[in-house]
Amino acid sequence: MGKSDYLRIDLEECFNGECCSCSNTQERDEHIHNDLCKTAKSKLDNLPVRCIGSWGYQKIYRLVQYFGIFSKGMHKKWPVLNYVEICSGPGRCIMRNNRQEVNGTALAILKHPSFCGYLAKALFIDHNKETVNVLNKRIQNAGLANKAKAICVDFTDLDAIGKSLSILDNRSLNLVLVDPTECNLPFKTIRKISDELSNVDFIINNALGTDIKRNIIRAILDDSFIRVKQKYSRFIDDDQFFDSDEAKKLAKNSKLEELIKTFKGKYTDSWKKLGYKYFSEKSVQHYYKLKN
Numbered sequence: 001m002g003k004s005d006y007l008r009i010d011l012e013e014c015f016n017g018e019c020c021s022c023s024n025t026q027e028r029d030e031h032i033h034n035d036l037c038k039t040a041k042s043k044l045d046n047l048p049v050r051c052i053g054s055w056g057y058q059k060i061y062r063l064v065q066y067f068g069i070f071s072k073g074m075h076k077k078w079p080v081l082n083y084v085e086i087c088s089g090p091g092r093c094i095m096r097n098n099r100q101e102v103n104g105t106a107l108a109i110l111k112h113p114s115f116c117g118y119l120a121k122a123l124f125i126d127h128n129k130e131t132v133n134v135l136n137k138r139i140q141n142a143g144l145a146n147k148a149k150a151i152c153v154d155f156t157d158l159d160a161i162g163k164s165l166s167i168l169d170n171r172s173l174n175l176v177l178v179d180p181t182e183c184n185l186p187f188k189t190i191r192k193i194s195d196e197l198s199n200v201d202f203i204i205n206n207a208l209g210t211d212i213k214r215n216i217i218r219a220i221l222d223d224s225f226i227r228v229k230q231k232y233s234r235f236i237d238d239d240q241f242f243d244s245d246e247a248k249k250l251a252k253n254s255k256l257e258e259l260i261k262t263f264k265g266k267y268t269d270s271w272k273k274l275g276y277k278y279f280s281e282k283s284v285q286h287y288y289k290l291k292n
Ligand SMILES: C[S@@+](CC[C@H](N)C(=O)[O-])C[C@H]1O[C@@H](n2cnc3c(N)ncnc32)[C@H](O)[C@@H]1O
Pocket: 035, 086, 087, 088, 089, 090, 091, 092, 093, 103, 104, 105, 106, 125, 126, 127, 128, 131, 153, 154, 155, 156, 179, 180, 181
């Protein structure tokens, strides 16, 4: 897909000359605090923005397309539809490659014509207090505080996740986007969401092209990578894979692609054990796979 194929949705895109177009991690570390840019504020509302790579646009585009299909297809079949996002960010992003600002996933959903038409509530969860405050200001500015709110919760805190979701009507069908930057969201969080909401359609940002590519071989072969190994084991909900002969053989032979494919297969197995039968997948450049 070329960039022109993505121009059909309105993400309130605008040029932001305050962006320094950071080209490496060191520059980004100087300009970013708590995941938010310290230098460029949004040209639309003067609130903080999140710095993203060009692939972020593709992710938002695909989410918005799916949301349109979901809401139009389901609103007559279910009494209530809700949208939940785990790892919501501040609602507005800036692409460092071209200094264009766009709505992030949260605002892209809230400003979708189907949101006011068909959705009862939206709940946004992020562990960063400043990010949550910024998103709540944007929700207020959009006049949507009666239907949407952002809350500060860590996705590993199962009690807090359960309590947050308990406000949603239990007759509802819920679309849940899970959007972490790496493979660090424990599968027990997915299980908790699934138990709490009963009827839930998930979109998972499976970040299989970022940290895991750099670390999976060492997580298998290097004892000092025990914490990384535990993180990935919790993600796929399998505490045996990393010590298995299969994984060790692939790691010793540097079969990275095959290893990641097997890891992904274990993750899918955990979804199947949870009762999910239908999966579809879309790659977002080589960084992510959106799975639902
Ligand atoms: C990829 S960004 C989200 C971007 C947003 N969904 C968008 O595309 O506009 C990941 C977000 O996850 C949040 N996050 C990271 N670890 C978290 C955790 N343990 N619990 C909740 N949120 C977390 C970060 O603060 C960050 O805002």
